[in-house]
Amino acid sequence: DAGVIQSPRHEVTEMGQEVTLRCKPISGHNSLFWYRQTMMRGLELLIYFNNNVPIDDSGMPEDRFSAKMPNASFSTLKIQPSEPRDSAVYFCASSLNRQPGQPQHFGDGTRLSIL
Amino acid sequence: GQSLEQPSEVTAVEGAIVQINCTYQTSGFYGLSWYQQHDGGAPTFLSYNALDGLEETGRFSSFLSRSDSYGYLLLQELQMKDSASYFCSLSGNTGKLIFGQGTTLQVKP
Numbered sequence: 001d002a003g004v005i006q007s008p009r010h011e012v013t014e015m016g017q018e019v020t021l022r023c024k025p026i027s028g029h030n031s032l033f034w035y036r037q038t039m040m041r042g043l044e045l046l047i048y049f050n051n052n053v054p055i056d057d058s059g060m061p062e063d064r065f066s067a068k069m070p071n072a073s074f075s076t077l078k079i080q081p082s083e084p085r086d087s088a089v090y091f092c093a094s095s096l097n098r099q100p101g102q103p104q105h106f107g108d109g110t111r112l113s114i115l
Numbered sequence: 116g117q118s119l120e121q122p123s124e125v126t127a128v129e130g131a132i133v134q135i136n137c138t139y140q141t142s143g144f145y146g147l148s149w150y151q152q153h154d155g156g157a158p159t160f161l162s163y164n165a166l167d168g169l170e171e172t173g174r175f176s177s178f179l180s181r182s183d184s185y186g187y188l189l190l191q192e193l194q195m196k197d198s199a200s201y202f203c204s205l206s207g208n209t210g211k212l213i214f215g216q217g218t219t220l221q222v223k224p
Contacts, residue, residue: 050210
């Protein structure tokens with residue numbers, strides 16, 4: 001079975017540019033999570049969706065960040081304009097439902113470098 | 116708020132047993148989860164404790180004590196492939212996870 005699929009795997013761009021990260025969750029999973037991982041701040045939850053509806057976006061750092069989930073099989077995380085401090089690994093994860101303890105399945109991540 | 120503390124690094128030898136501790140502060144949670152992450156890879160789910168006590172899954176076991184705000188991950192018969200980072204995380208009622216900073220385990224021959 002296919003796992004969570006993220007694209008691109010790597011992205012290098014100059015500050016000020018728009019960056020769009022993509023995620024395809026596991027089929028049948030109703031919850032989708034976007035995380036950011038850095039050495040300084042660890043693994044931070046940015047936003048999560050349930051049944052395509054954003055439930056909690058309190059982790060989104062600034063208005064420069066936005067996320068959408070237009071359907072059950074696709075989500076995007078957009079940064080506009082990008083800044084060097086946005087450089088990190090961005091993970092998307094999905095789980096079957098919102099039940100506590102439900103395992104989250106992570107994609108391989110997008111390694112983002114903003115120059 | 117919620118916070119978790121883990122040791123930053125642990126070193127052990129192949130074949131040994133190692134325990135990775137996790138203490139937390141929270142006003143309420145549903146359980147404690149553990150994830151493994153190899154260098155450059157994605158986090159993968161290991162275990163979940165909803166109740167106090169020990170949960171065993173093969174060579175790995177996880178423990179939770181709500182009264183002590185404490186949990187641990189126990190790895191037995193260590194193998195070189197167990198070298199990775201291990202994260203404890205608090206699970207809320209909506210499936211949301213709050214992760215600790217992670218413990219880097221180095222297994223030596």
